[in-house]
Amino acid sequence: PDADWDAIDFFTKRTLKRLGDLGVKTAGIYGKFFRKAETTKAMDDAIKYANLLGDTAKANNMNIALEPMADPDSLFPTYVEGLKFANEVNHPEVKLMADMNYFLRNKESFEVIEKDPSMNLHCHIAGSGGAQPNVGGIRDTHKAFFKVLRDTNFEGGVSCACPWKNTGDGEFNLTEETAKTLKYLQYLRDEVYAE
Numbered sequence: 001p002d003a004d005w006d007a008i009d010f011f012t013k014r015t016l017k018r019l020g021d022l023g024v025k026t027a028g029i030y031g032k033f034f035r036k037a038e039t040t041k042a043m044d045d046a047i048k049y050a051n052l053l054g055d056t057a058k059a060n061n062m063n064i065a066l067e068p069m070a071d072p073d074s075l076f077p078t079y080v081e082g083l084k085f086a087n088e089v090n091h092p093e094v095k096l097m098a099d100m101n102y103f104l105r106n107k108e109s110f111e112v113i114e115k116d117p118s119m120n121l122h123c124h125i126a127g128s129g130g131a132q133p134n135v136g137g138i139r140d141t142h143k144a145f146f147k148v149l150r151d152t153n154f155e156g157g158v159s160c161a162c163p164w165k166n167t168g169d170g171e172f173n174l175t176e177e178t179a180k181t182l183k184y185l186q187y188l189r190d191e192v193y194a195e
Contacts, residue, residue: 020060
């Protein structure tokens with residue numbers, strides 16, 4: 001009820017313009033920015049904000065990926081609820097991010113992405129305990145996720161949303177850890193897409 005729309009408008013437009021100037025094509029939006037709507041006005045405001053994001057993104061040559069985050073106090077804690085909200089917003093630049101960690105936390109099947117593959121704009125993955133994907137031995141889970149991406153003809157980005165751990169001897173080396181993770185993901189992708 002106390003939303004400052006002048007500030008929201010100013011910061012949304014300034015932030016997305018700066019990202020657009022840098023060439024960013026997809027802006028991920030933290031799902032906890034959208035609190036559970038307890039009133040019709042709150043839902044109307046959420047839709048108004050999502051449309052502001054979409055309009056501003058369009059003006060800056062980009063898209064918006066709303067990220068369901070498994071927070072029961074947010075408007076769309078699950079991917080299915082995010083899909084429902086994005087469809088209600090009905091803005092061509094407003095889609096979803098499929099974050100594997102939140103699917104797992106919600107015990108939500110990856111197959112829900114198949115309900116409307118065109119709405120999956122970007123994906124996040126991680127390994128066990130939130131580390132990089134090649135850590136923790138959840139290869140079968142990663143394969144299941146990549147199979148859905150393959151089956152839905154997903155061509156967007158898959159990024160690692162995680163803190164990095166040292167898996168080698170000696171001091172942490174980001175270049176080495178990134179190379180290991182990239183090799184793991186390329187191998188996994190090649191294996192799934194060869195099936």
